[in-house]
Amino acid sequence: MAQIHDNTPKYKLKLFIAGNEPNSIQAINNINDILDSRIKDRYKLEIIDILNDFQSAIDHGVLVTPMLIIIEPLPETTIVGTLSNAEKVKAALRL
Amino acid sequence: MENKYATIDKGTLPKIPTRIAGLDDILQGGIPEHRTTIISGGPGCGKSIFGIEFLYMGAKEGHPGIYVTFEERADAVRQNAMTMGWNLAELEKQNLMFIMEANLDPKTLISGDFSIQGLFTIIEGKAKAMNCTRIVIDAVDILLRMYNDFSRERSEYYVLHDWFSSRKMTSIMSVKSSQDHSLTKRYEFLDFMADCVIHLDQRVRDQISTRRIRVTKYRGSNFGRNEYPYVISDKGLNIVPISTTGLRHRPLGDPVSSGNIRLDSILGGGYRRASCVLIAGITGAGKTTLANTFIHSVCSADERVLYIGFEESEEAIVTNMLSPGIDLRPAIQSKKLRFLTSLPEAMGAEEHLMRAIDQIKSFKPAHIILDAVSACDRMGSTQTAFEYLIRLLNYCKENDITCILLNQTVRAMDIHQISGMEISSMVDTALFLGMVEVGGEINRMLLVLKSRGLAHSNQYREYLITDNGIELLDVYIGEGGVLTGAARQEQEAKESANQRLRENHIILKKHELTHKEAAKQAKIAALQAEIDIFKSELDALMEEENIWHQGRNIRSQLRGKAKDDALHKLILGND
Numbered sequence: 001m002a003q004i005h006d007n008t009p010k011y012k013l014k015l016f017i018a019g020n021e022p023n024s025i026q027a028i029n030n031i032n033d034i035l036d037s038r039i040k041d042r043y044k045l046e047i048i049d050i051l052n053d054f055q056s057a058i059d060h061g062v063l064v065t066p067m068l069i070i071i072e073p074l075p076e077t078t079i080v081g082t083l084s085n086a087e088k089v090k091a092a093l094r095l
Numbered sequence: 096m097e098n099k100y101a102t103i104d105k106g107t108l109p110k111i112p113t114r115i116a117g118l119d120d121i122l123q124g125g126i127p128e129h130r131t132t133i134i135s136g137g138p139g140c141g142k143s144i145f146g147i148e149f150l151y152m153g154a155k156e157g158h159p160g161i162y163v164t165f166e167e168r169a170d171a172v173r174q175n176a177m178t179m180g181w182n183l184a185e186l187e188k189q190n191l192m193f194i195m196e197a198n199l200d201p202k203t204l205i206s207g208d209f210s211i212q213g214l215f216t217i218i219e220g221k222a223k224a225m226n227c228t229r230i231v232i233d234a235v236d237i238l239l240r241m242y243n244d245f246s247r248e249r250s251e252y253y254v255l256h257d258w259f260s261s262r263k264m265t266s267i268m269s270v271k272s273s274q275d276h277s278l279t280k281r282y283e284f285l286d287f288m289a290d291c292v293i294h295l296d297q298r299v300r301d302q303i304s305t306r307r308i309r310v311t312k313y314r315g316s317n318f319g320r321n322e323y324p325y326v327i328s329d330k331g332l333n334i335v336p337i338s339t340t341g342l343r344h345r346p347l348g349d350p351v352s353s354g355n356i357r358l359d360s361i362l363g364g365g366y367r368r369a370s371c372v373l374i375a376g377i378t379g380a381g382k383t384t385l386a387n388t389f390i391h392s393v394c395s396a397d398e399r400v401l402y403i404g405f406e407e408s409e410e411a412i413v414t415n416m417l418s419p420g421i422d423l424r425p426a427i428q429s430k431k432l433r434f435l436t437s438l439p440e441a442m443g444a445e446e447h448l449m450r451a452i453d454q455i456k457s458f459k460p461a462h463i464i465l466d467a468v469s470a471c472d473r474m475g476s477t478q479t480a481f482e483y484l485i486r487l488l489n490y491c492k493e494n495d496i497t498c499i500l501l502n503q504t505v506r507a508m509d510i511h512q513i514s515g516m517e518i519s520s521m522v523d524t525a526l527f528l529g530m531v532e533v534g535g536e537i538n539r540m541l542l543v544l545k546s547r548g549l550a551h552s553n554q555y556r557e558y559l560i561t562d563n564g565i566e567l568l569d570v571y572i573g574e575g576g577v578l579t580g581a582a583r584q585e586q587e588a589k590e591s592a593n594q595r596l597r598e599n600h601i602i603l604k605k606h607e608l609t610h611k612e613a614a615k616q617a618k619i620a621a622l623q624a625e626i627d628i629f630k631s632e633l634d635a636l637m638e639e640e641n642i643w644h645q646g647r648n649i650r651s652q653l654r655g656k657a658k659d660d661a662l663h664k665l666i667l668g669n670d
Contacts, residue, residue: 018212026207050213054220062213063197064241078200080241082207092204 011035011043011093012072018065019051026082027066034086038095108315111229111265114152115145117334121310121319127290129228129263130314131256133235135272135286136295140306141327142269144179145295146231147172148331149267151181154191159227161193161218165237169196179331193221199241211238211251215258228264235268236282249284256288290314296322305443305479308334324445324482333449347523347547348495351462353385354392357567361556362524362546368461369495370547371488371521373468375502376528381539381560382501383412385528386464387421388564389499393462394426401460402434403451405470409434420563433458439473444483447474451487455496462497469503488521523547541567 015031017024028047035043050057050065060069070077070092077092112125119125126132126149136142143166150160164172172194176183186192195217218230232238235255239248259266270282272294286292292312298305307322325334348368352359359365366372366389374382390400404412412434413423426432435454437447455463465487471480484500491498500522525544530537541556557568 016213018210018216021210021212023208023210030207050216054216057213057217058195058221061197063199063211063217063238064209064214065212065216066209067213077204078202079204079206081205081209084207088204088206 010072011039011045011070013043013045014060014069014071015045015047016057016060016062016065016067016069017047017049019049021065023082024066026084027068030083030086031068031089034083034089034093034095038090039093110316111153113149114156115148115332115334116330117323117325118308118332121308121323121334122291122313123316123318126265126267127314127316128265129260130265130290131259131288132265132267132291132293133285133289134267134269134293134295135282136269137272137297140295140297141325141332142271142295143167143172143175143233144327144332145293146233146267146269147176147181147183148179150192150229150231151176151183151186153229154186157191158229159191159193159225160229160231161195161221161225161227163195163197163214163218163230163232165197165199165232165234167233168198169194179329181331190225193225193227195221197238199237205241211255214238219262222262222264230259230264230266232266232268234271235285236270239282245281248281252285252288286312291316295325305475306445324448324486326443326445326449328446328449348497351497352389352392354388354390355385355565355567357556358385358541358565361541361543361554361567366497366499366524367547368497369492370523371492371498371500372524372526373500373502373522374526374528375504377504377530380528380530381558381565382503382528383407383466384416384419384421384560384565385526386466386499386501387412387416387423389462390423390426390432390464391421394423394429394431397431398462399430399458399460400426400432401451401454401458401463402432402436402466403454403463404434404436404466405439405473406466408436418562419560419565433460439470442474444471444474444479448483448486452490455490455494460496462499463491464499465501467501467503485521492521 013031013035015027017027031045035045048056050062056062060067064080066080066082068079068083068089070079073094079089079092083089109128110122110124110126111128112119113122134142134145143164147162150162153160162172167175173183183192183194187194197214221227222230235252238255239252242248242251255268268285268289270285272282289312291314292310294309294311296307296309298307306325306327308325309322310318310320323334325332327333347370350359350362350364350366351368352365353362374385376382390402394400402409402412407415409427413427416423423432427434433454435451437450439447442450451463465484468480468484471483474480474483488498490496522545524546527542527544529540529542531540532538539558539560541558542554559566559568
């Protein structure tokens with residue numbers, strides 16, 4: 001399929017972190033690396049610190065951190081951990 | 096209950112009562128406050144109910160609680176609770192309860208290290224908002240299994256444990272145990288780390304399930320160390336702890352009539368109140384009749400009786416008892432007699448026990464009848480039946496209730512068998528109903544084997560089941576002990592033989608006399624007859640003679656008397 005609107009964020013992600021927990025910092029760095037190297041400007045990543053917003057942790061069932069939820073493309077996929085395995089994350093993003 | 100344990104709490108470990116029936120007795124107050132309690136058990140043994148009940152009971156008293164479910168949907172938890180009559184949604188509205196659905200999507204990918212900070216954050220956030228210190232995690236093994244790394248599970252559990260403790264939270268965590276020992280062993284460390292460990296166990300033996308609860312560990316506190324049966328009733332978990340001080344024997348009460356005056360005299364006054372009476376015997380010996388004789392008597396005296404039957408239905412018992420003249424219907428109508436009948440196989444021993452105790456609590460009988468001890472075996476094993484009986488008897492003893500136990504023995508005259516289930520030590524009065532075959536007929540025999548605290552007869556008595564109930568015959572002490580039936584009659588006949596012989600002799604003599612009288616009369620009659628005949632013959636002859644004389648006169652007249660006279664003159668001389 002041809003990409004019609006290049007600027008429309010095709011990738012919609014939510015990353016749940018817990019403050020400055022080392023795991024969370026690593027996850028932020030890892031996901032940014034992957035996204036920037038492959039789909040720069042075509043994604044929308046929302047980073048949510050559950051320590052400041054426990055309600056969204058309840059809403060999304062975030063029991064463990066860090067947790068990445070790939071909302072788009074469907075189907076919704078969840079990856080937990082520091083996202084250190086770039087290949088696994090890319091596969092989940094279908095990149 | 097708080098007062099009961101107030102002295103224990105002071106200076107030792109602060110505890111939170113669970114308000115789960117019976118459990119606080121075993122835990123001597125409740126679970127440790129601000130600490131972690133582990134509930135382990137296999138599937139279906141009630142771990143979830145345990146946790147929900149703890150939170151529900153607490154919430155009802157104004158202590159908010161958080162329930163984290165890893166296995167079920169929150170709606171399912173609410174629904175399950177509703178079957179026990181616990182309205183969790185209502186409590187949620189009042190901010191006294193929070194059900195957190197923590198379903199881990201099995202499709203979740205894992206890439207790199209993670210922590211359960213999310214869970215902590217949610218709990219902490221909610222706990223602060225609700226001012227809550229009670230947490231239940233069901234089941235913690237699912238949470239830990241995410242790590243899929245044994246040493247990591249261990250350290251994470253420690254984090255969890257520490258986290259709750261540092262925040263002064265009282266937590267209950269359930270963990271699955273199973274037949275699979277590798278799994279059980281994997282979470283064995285939880286038992287070491289927790290402050291209090293409670294094992295729930297469900298066993299199925301002979302297709303009947305029995306549930307047991309056992310506290311295996313309680314840091315800083317004493318606890319009941321036995322295995323206690325429990326049931327999951329429609330009111331939640333119900334644990335039946337046998338008194339931890341053991342069987343308390345209370346003094347026996349006054350004698351109460353057995354319903355049969357003669358039996359009372361044999362027993363030395365009757366059955367004792369609050370005692371345990373065992374009536375043993377083979378089928379058809381009259382155990383039920385004897386028990387119902389008692390029921391009829393005490394119910395007429397306005398006392399209540401609970402009949403726990405495993406053999407027959409209420410209708411069958413009532414109908415059968417009409418034959419020996421015992422009408423139970425007025426007692427039932429006046430609510431003095433209540434039946435609790437069921438098949439032993441219908442449920443586990445614990446449920447039978449709970450039903451019985453529930454009935455005793457609500458009906459408050461002065462006496463119970465258990466028909467029959469022998470049927471209890473069918474609740475599962477001999478062991479479960481034994482525990483059922485011991486607990487029931489113990490409960491009755493503690494509540495001053497007379498227990499009449501019926502026991503069916505297989506052989507007609509087997510004294511060793513009669514106590515049944517090794518409960519003989521609890522039995523205060525033992526009656527044996529036997530049938531003996533003497534001289535080709537079956538006779539019913541009653542023997543009082545034991546009548547604690549009362550002077551009783553130790554002789555066999557013959558008894559009959561008549562239209563008017565049980566009738567005990569006089570004891571007969573002969574040369575060969577007690578005689579029954581025809582043998583007894585024979586002996587009695589021998590005893591009266593001489594008298595009868597004499598009587599017969601007199602009768603015989605009387606008869607002889609009558610005969611003689613009759614003979615005399617007959618002879619008189621015969622002679623009279625002879626005389627009469629003689630007389631009549633004589634009369635006839637005399638009549639004949641008269642007629643002859645008359646004839647001669649007529650003939651002589653006819654021949655001419657004158658001629659004769661002249662001739663006579665001639666012969667005798669001419670004048």
